[in-house]
Amino acid sequence: MPFIPHTDEDIQKMLGAIGVNSIDELFAEIPNELRSDDGLGNVAEGMSEMEVSRLMKERAEADARTLCFAGAGAYEHHIPAAVWELTTRGEFYSAYTPYQAEASQGTLQLLYEYQTMMSSLTGMDVSNASLYDGGSALAEAVLMAVRANRKSKSRRVLMPRTVHPNYRRVANNIVKNQGIVLEELDYDREGGFIDPDNLPKDPGDFAALIIPQPNFFGVLEEVDALTNWAHEHKALVIAVVNPTSLAILTPPGEWGETGADIACGDGQPLGAPLSSGGPYFGFMCCRDSFVRQMPGRIIGRTTDLDGKEGFALTLQAREQHIRRSKATSNICTNQGLLVTAATIYMSLVGAQGLERVASACHENTLNLLDALADVSGSNKLFNRPLFHEAVIQLELPVEDVMRALSVQGIIGGVSLADDYPELGNAILVCATETKTAADIETFIAALQRIAKRLTANACPVQPKMA
Amino acid sequence: MLIFEKSKKNRVNAPQAPLSEATRSGIPEQFRRKQRTNLPEVSEMQAVRHYTQLSQKNFSIDTHFYPLGSCTMKYNPRASNTLSMLPGFLGRHPESPDNLSQGFLACMYDLQEILKEVTGMKAVSLGPMAGAQGEFAGVAMIRAYHDARNDDARTEILVPDAAHGTNPATATMCNYKVKEIPTNSDGDVDIEALKAAVGPQTAGIMLTNPSTLGVFERRIKEIANIVHKAGGLLYYDGANLNAILGKVKPGDMGFDVIHMNLHKTFSTPHGGGGPGAGPVGVSERLEPFLPVPLVAKKDDEYYWLKEKDRPQSIGRLSTFMGNAGVLLRAYIYARLLGKEGMHRVAEFATLNANYMMAELKKAGFDMAYPNRLATHEFILTLKKQAKDLGVNTMDFAKRLLDYGFHAPTTYFPLLVPECLLIEPTETEALEDIDAFIEAMKAIQKEAETDAEKVKGAPYTLPVRKLDDVKAAKELDLSWKPAAQ
Numbered sequence: 022m023p024f025i026p027h028t029d030e031d032i033q034k035m036l037g038a039i040g041v042n043s044i045d046e047l048f049a050e051i052p053n054e055l056r057s058d059d060g061l062g063n064v065a066e067g068m069s070e071m072e073v074s075r076l077m078k079e080r081a082e083a084d085a086r087t088l089c090f091a092g093a094g095a096y097e098h099h100i101p102a103a104v105w106e107l108t109t110r111g112e113f114y115s116a117y118t119p120y121q122a123e124a125s126q127g128t129l130q131l132l133y134e135y136q137t138m139m140s141s142l143t144g145m146d147v148s149n150a151s152l153y154d155g156g157s158a159l160a161e162a163v164l165m166a167v168r169a170n171r172k173s174k175s176r177r178v179l180m181p182r183t184v185h186p187n188y189r190r191v192a193n194n195i196v197k198n199q200g201i202v203l204e205e206l207d208y209d210r211e212g213g214f215i216d217p218d219n220l221p222k223d224p225g226d227f228a229a230l231i232i233p234q235p236n237f238f239g240v241l242e243e244v245d246a247l248t249n250w251a252h253e254h255k256a257l258v259i260a261v262v263n264p265t266s267l268a269i270l271t272p273p274g275e276w277g278e279t280g281a282d283i284a285c286g287d288g289q290p291l292g293a294p295l296s297s298g299g300p301y302f303g304f305m306c307c308r309d310s311f312v313r314q315m316p317g318r319i320i321g322r323t324t325d326l327d328g329k330e331g332f333a334l335t336l337q338a339r340e341q342h343i344r345r346s347k348a349t350s351n352i353c354t355n356q357g358l359l360v361t362a363a364t365i366y367m368s369l370v371g372a373q374g375l376e377r378v379a380s381a382c383h384e385n386t387l388n389l390l391d392a393l394a395d396v397s398g399s400n401k402l403f404n405r406p407l408f409h410e411a412v413i414q415l416e417l418p419v420e421d422v423m424r425a426l427s428v429q430g431i432i433g434g435v436s437l438a439d440d441y442p443e444l445g446n447a448i449l450v451c452a453t454e455t456k457t458a459a460d461i462e463t464f465i466a467a468l469q470r471i472a473k474r475l476t477a478n479a480c481p482v483q484p485k486m487a
Numbered sequence: 488m489l490i491f492e493k494s495k496k497n498r499v500n501a502p503q504a505p506l507s508e509a510t511r512s513g514i515p516e517q518f519r520r521k522q523r524t525n526l527p528e529v530s531e532m533q534a535v536r537h538y539t540q541l542s543q544k545n546f547s548i549d550t551h552f553y554p555l556g557s558c559t560m561k562y563n564p565r566a567s568n569t570l571s572m573l574p575g576f577l578g579r580h581p582e583s584p585d586n587l588s589q590g591f592l593a594c595m596y597d598l599q600e601i602l603k604e605v606t607g608m609k610a611v612s613l614g615p616m617a618g619a620q621g622e623f624a625g626v627a628m629i630r631a632y633h634d635a636r637n638d639d640a641r642t643e644i645l646v647p648d649a650a651h652g653t654n655p656a657t658a659t660m661c662n663y664k665v666k667e668i669p670t671n672s673d674g675d676v677d678i679e680a681l682k683a684a685v686g687p688q689t690a691g692i693m694l695t696n697p698s699t700l701g702v703f704e705r706r707i708k709e710i711a712n713i714v715h716k717a718g719g720l721l722y723y724d725g726a727n728l729n730a731i732l733g734k735v736k737p738g739d740m741g742f743d744v745i746h747m748n749l750h751k752t753f754s755t756p757h758g759g760g761g762p763g764a765g766p767v768g769v770s771e772r773l774e775p776f777l778p779v780p781l782v783a784k785k786d787d788e789y790y791w792l793k794e795k796d797r798p799q800s801i802g803r804l805s806t807f808m809g810n811a812g813v814l815l816r817a818y819i820y821a822r823l824l825g826k827e828g829m830h831r832v833a834e835f836a837t838l839n840a841n842y843m844m845a846e847l848k849k850a851g852f853d854m855a856y857p858n859r860l861a862t863h864e865f866i867l868t869l870k871k872q873a874k875d876l877g878v879n880t881m882d883f884a885k886r887l888l889d890y891g892f893h894a895p896t897t898y899f900p901l902l903v904p905e906c907l908l909i910e911p912t913e914t915e916a917l918e919d920i921d922a923f924i925e926a927m928k929a930i931q932k933e934a935e936t937d938a939e940k941v942k943g944a945p946y947t948l949p950v951r952k953l954d955d956v957k958a959a960k961e962l963d964l965s966w967k968p969a970a971q
Contacts, residue, residue, distance in 0.1 A: 023828045024562050024754075025835045026916040035842040035917065044834045047841050048734060050703045050860050055735045058830070063604045067825025070566045077819060081575030083590030084583070091582045094806055101503045103535050105572070111549025112542035115563050117893075118760035123948040124551075124888050127544035128759035134490050137965035141525045147964045150760070153616040156806035187806045190794070194802035195623070198630060198662045241518050269512075271520055287806065297591055298581030298807025299616065300762035312962065318760065322966075323958035326943070331950035335958040341619070342899070346655035346665045351619045353653050358758030368490050368534040372526040373497075374504030384509040406515055427584045435582045439795075454505050 023067060085430055088460055090389070092410045092451030093237070093435040094155060094185050095298060096265070096290045098378065099455055100362075101369045104292045108362045118318075118354065122333040123325075128357065129332035132320040135364040142267045143260070143284040144274025145306035149317040151355040155261070155287025156191030158303025159184075159231070161316045161350055162259045162285045163196050163203070165307070166229035168349070169282075169314040172255040175226040179251075181206045181215045183236035184261060186440040210443070213238040213403030213412065217246035229257040232281070234273070235266060238449065239386075239410030240403050248277030257282040264304065265290040265382065266408050268375035273306075283307045292366030293359050302356035302363065313339060316350035381454035382409040385461075389452040392465045398472055402447065410451040412437065412444065417475050419446045425471040431464055490537050491966050494527035503531065525968060544949045545759070546893045552919050554843075556864045556896035556908025557651070557699060559729045559751030564820060567755065571815035581807035585790045591811075592789035596782045598818040599766075605829060606728075606745055607738025608768030612777040614809040618726065621746025621765025622657040622693070627801045628744055628769065628776040629691045629720050630661050635776075635799065641690035641719070647676055649700050649900040651726060654693045663690055670902065674700040674856045676710060685717035695724040696740065697731070697862035699900045700855065701840075701908065711741030720744065720773075725765075728752040729912070730837060730863035733830035743770045752832075753817035764813040775799040780808050835913035836863035839920060843911055846924045851931070855903045864910035866903050867895075873905045878934040878941050880905045885952060886933070886944035890926040 027035075032044070041047060048056070068076070089097055108114070112127060119125030119132075132150045139148035152158040163178050180189055180203040193203050204227070209216040214236060230251035234244050244260075251258045260273035260281040273281035289301035307315055313336065321335035341348040370378060386409045393399050398416030415422055419436045426433040434448035441447060452461060529537070546553065553560035579591055595613060602611045615621035626644065633641045644658035648667045655665040666684055669677045676694075692714050696704045704710070711721055723737040723745035729752045737745045749755050750763035757763075769777055779800045781792040794802065824832070840861040847867060848854060855866035873879040884894030884907070896908040911920055934941050945951060 022831055022835075023823050024564060024914050025831055026914070027835060027838075031917040032838070035838055039838075039841045039845045041841075044838050047834075047837045047860055050705055051731075051735055052705060052708070055707070055739055057607070057736050057739060058734060060607075060736060061604055061733055061826045061829060064601055064826045064829065065822070067828045068822050070823065073566060073819055073822050074570060076822070077570040077573060077594075080590030080593055081570075081573035083593075084575045084579050084588055086574070086578065087580070087583065087587055089578075089580050089583075091580050093582060095581050097578075097580070101531070103531060107535065107538045107542070109568060109572075110539070110542045112545040112547045113759055114568070114756045115548035116545045116759045117553065117555060117558055117560060117757045121546070121884070121888065121894050122953050123885065123945050123950055124546040124893060125544075125759070126949045127541040130489070130544070131538070131541055131759075133965070137489075137491065138524075138526055140965045147962075153620065153762075154806050157616070157620070157804065185806070187803065190803055191806060194627075194804060195660075198627065199660065200662065241514070245517075267520070268524060269514065269520055270518055275521075294577035294812075295580045296577050297579045297583075297588075297811035298809070299805065300810040300812050301806075302762075312964070319964060321958035322963040323954045323961075325951040325953050327951055329950055331953045333953045333955055333958050335955070335962070335964075338959075341652035341656035343652070344656070345652045346659045348652065348656040348659075351623060351653050351656035351660050352617075353619050354617045354761040354763055356758075356762045357760035358756065358762060361759060365534060365538050368527050368529060368537070369500055369503045369531060370526075371494075371498070371500050371503075371528045372524045373499045373528070375524065375526060377504040377508060380509035380512060381505040383514070384511055387511060387513065406513060406518060408514065423584065424586075427587055430587070432580055432583060432587070 087430050087432050088463060089432045090450050090452055090464060091432045091435045093449050094287060095295050097295055097453050097455050098290055100292050100294060103369060104362050104365045107365050108358060113361050114358065119334060126332060129320055131361060131364050133322055133332050135360050136320060138364065138367050139304050139306055142264055142272065143306045144272030145284050146309040147312050148304065148306040149315050149319050151360045152303035152305055152317050152352065153356060154299060154301045154303045156188040157195065158285040158305050159188045159261055160192040160195035162283045162305060163192055163201060165314050165316060166257045166259055166283060167201055169311045170228045170257050173226055173228050175228045176201045177227040178203050179206050179227055179230045180204060181208060181231060181233065183208045183215060183238060184231055184233045185237045212405045213240040214242050214405055215247060217243045217250060220250055224254055227256050229259050231259045231261060233261040234270065235263060235408040238403060238412045239407040241406045241408060244276045248281060252279060260284040262286045263290060264288055265379045268379040270408065282311065288363050291363035293362060300356055300359055302359040314349060316352050318355050378454055385452040385454060385456050386410060389450060389461050392461050396465060396468050396472060402444065410449060412447050412449055415446040417446065417472060419448055421475055422471055426467055429467050431467055433464065489966050490527045490529065493529050493533055493537060496528060498528040500531055551891060551893050552915060552923055553893040554895050554909050554911045554923065555893060556910040557726055559910060559912055561754050561912035562914040563754055563756040564823060566823065567816040567819040570819050571812055576815060589789055592782050594815060594818050596784050596789050598814055599782060601821050602747060602766055602768060605732060606768045607736030608745060609771045610774045610777060611766055611768045612781055613766045613814050614778045614804055615746065615765040615767055616805050616810050617761065617763040618746060618748040618765040619653045619657065620804055621767050622653055623660060624767045624778050624801065624804060625722050625744040625746055626657050626661040628773050631776040631801050632773055633690055640687050643688045644690055645684055645692040647694065648902055649698055650693060650695065651699060651724065654724060674698065674702040674859060675704055675706060678706060678709060681710060681713055685713055685719060687718065689717050689719035691720040691722055693722040693724060695726050697727045701862055701865040702856055702859045703862055707740045730833055732832045734833045744773050749813060749817040754820045755813045755816040762810045762813050764810045764817065776801050779803050832913055839911040839913060839915060840864055843909060843920055843924065847927060850928050855906060864908060867907045867909060868903055869905040872934055876934045876938050878938050880907055882942045882944065883930055886930045886941045887926060888945040889947045892923050892926055
């Protein structure tokens with residue numbers, strides 16, 4: 022029996038000890054009309070490990086290796102071999118939430134180290150032990166900002182359209198039931214950023230401004246001016262940042278005069294594989310003064326009975342298992358295993374290594390943009406500084422180009438047609454450090470061939486009549 | 488020692504990062520970071536040793552029996568891990584087009600179908616990333632359903648007093664008031680109190696069955712009728728699905744919406760506290776509101792359904808599609824088990840729990856519900872020991888660690904004083920269960936002869952009892968470099 026160790030003898034001994042004749046008698050309290058003992062009709066019979074291995078290998082190989090120039094919130098980085106070798110050690114992989122601190126010092130110390138690393142990357146005072154993913158972390162940041170802003174009772178939060186469209190959707194889906202309104206701020210069409218000179222003159226009372234850096238288009242926002250503007254209006258600043266970029270970009274804690282109040286984002290670039298979108302992890306950091314408003318688990322360093330250093334979950338009075346309906350959030354987990362991977366990743370690449378990763382991605386994207394400039398009909402949008410991602414406008418319908426590329430195993434970016442129709446045939450492209458010059462050449466050559474073919478099909482040459 | 492204390496300035500772990508430095512950037516000075524981060528600068532070997540040694544300070548299923556009630560700490564098959572981490576799955580970008588994703592989508596579609604079958608629900612969405620998010624999705628759908636009918640009088644969610652803390656917290660997040668329903672002395676919902684509580688203001692009720700008290704809610708059909716008659720919907724918290732897998736379907740009990748914890752019932756790893764996965768299943772009337780994305784199939788081709796295909800959906804709750812890698816692990820587990828294997832899960836989880844309860848009872852321990860059968864878990868109360876010997880539940884729990892067992896869940900559910908919630912799961916062998924029972928007997932003896940010894944536990948772990956008050960009072964949440 023898969024994963025059940027009982028012998029017939031064991032079963033008889035156990036039934037005897039209980040004082041029943043069959044396992045079935047143990048279900049006697051379940052009303053008969055509810056029993057459906059042969060009711061799994063559509064579930065297949067069990068397979069051996071060998072058979073399942075074959076099935077899964079076939080399916081994994083069906084999604085053949087692709088050459089991926091898509092980013093849009095999920096970035097293909099090199100993950101050092103040691104990261105997942107260590108992360109999938111049974112002692113990390115199969116442990117539970119560290120409620121029994123003395124039996125969980127490994128996970129707890131690691132989380133404390135993680136909190137330290139994230140505080141340093143973001144330039145913020147404190148970090149929690151992680152949330153689900155970037156989109157839901159932003160939702161939690163909005164709820165937190167509305168709770169924490171003592172100067173404003175407003176339930177309005179300003180949300181630039183330069184924030185990842187799915188982050189905006191997730192945040193809205195999670196906060197709207199509590200009467201919180203996410204009001205969109207439109208972006209400058211030339212620059213692809215929120216122009217500080219064109220902010221509303223009289224924005225009214227609002228609880229927080231969200232500032233993405235880099236923004237969804239890869240463009241750098243004027244974070245200092247935006248931060249100061251929000252603070253002048255007694256609003257809090259929620260930074261949404263890419264953790265890799267923070268190795269070289271100004272951390273949210275240093276934005277403007279006094280820094281952002283909350284920083285969040287998706288930790289995927291720090292050691293999590295693309296893996297179809299998850300599991301990733303959301304991170305959240307904030308000022309000291311807001312720590313009691315922060316959702317999620319937090320680890321503190323303390324001492325034991327003998328005065329020896331140790332680590333434990335702390336500030337649990339904020340959490341659902343204590344506060345129930347008055348908790349800061351219903352969250353009762355973090356993404357422990359992904360944080361384990363991220364902590365090991367950051368230790369392996371180190372301070373300078375992460376700078377190199379960030380710079381290499383950025384340089385590769387600049388190389389890609391140079392190469393794209395030579396493809397006829399492609400045109401880079403937005404004239405502002407960027408980080409490792411950019412918007413390209415094509416002459417041809419995006420759907421057709423993407424489909425044609427995919428047939429050759431190339432993911433040529435992410436179409437912006439649905440979320441930013443005003444940009445025409447636009448795609449978002451990214452080349453991380455994993456892309457070589459030859460990869461970029463392959464992409465460009467395919468794009469040129471496709472452009473030629475599609476143009477030819479679109480404007481067939483009329484045979485001239487003699 | 489922290490990793491930062493092993494760090495030395497300008498030690499670069501070259502092979503882990505690109506070998507050459509970038510030569511161009513175009514990023515203006517005003518956007519650039521001024522001061523380098525304090526990420527550690529250690530060699531690969533130093534990092535490997537550090538984190539290997541840290542891992543060894545953990546209890547885990549792979550190293551210890553972990554009878555943590557309500558958490559279903561069963562064995563996590565290695566095949567689930569190995570096969571979910573095949574390069575084709577790890578390398579798939581979330582925005583990959585459908586024609587490059589048929590292998591992955593086939594797994595997700597199959598998993599949706601399997602979960603529909605085992606729960607008896609009409610449709611399933613895999614998106615929610617944890618049990619609590621599944622709960623949120625469920626209650627948000629209840630709200631969407633009432634809203635779509637313009638029934639805005641329904642402002643209350645009923646929650647039994649024994650419920651997990653996430654239930655009331657979730658109801659609050661969906662802007663419902665929470666009304667608690669008491670439990671009677673046998674551990675069932677107090678039906679009279681329920682009757683008195685329902686009305687036109689009732690949006691729904693959130694129930695776990697078997698309940699958090701480790702017993703099956705016998706009058707569930709009656710509860711369903713009362714709530715449905717009042718116009719409310721029934722939410723099933725799937726925390727305890729392991730107890731009834733293959734035996735009873737929540738759909739047959741009358742539930743309208745459920746979430747499942749795949750990290751419990753479908754044996755995906757807990758990972759030191761996540762990631763989990765909390766798919767939701769719904770009856771026909773809630774189907775339009777399911778969170779996106781969903782996987783559909785037409786003529787052997789699999790494809791995504793997103794916001795524009797599902798206009799009434801409560802939307803997406805994750806940036807992409809949720810915890811795909813966890814879902815793959817659950818799928819692999821389900822295929823390994825198959826129909827027969829799933830039936831056995833509930834049978835042997837229940838056998839193990841009832842055996843433990845019977846033997847501990849014989850050893851003189853008090854059960855919270857002595858007249859009931861255990862489900863996959865049961866509650867033992869140490870009220871007597873606390874009163875007579877001054878040794879409480881936490882002392883027992885910490886002393887168990889010295890005996891090499893992870894402690895059961897302590898002080899939950901809140902309404903049973905000095906309780907241990909014990910869930911052995913089906914994957915534990917009789918010998919290990921017997922060893923735990925012997926440890927409990929030994930600690931009882933110690934409590935009677937040398938209470939102070941028990942109260943000072945643990946002694947054999949990397950640290951002794953930690954000062955939680957100090958942790959909360961003198962907050963130290965990150966390491967700071969010594970002042971230079």
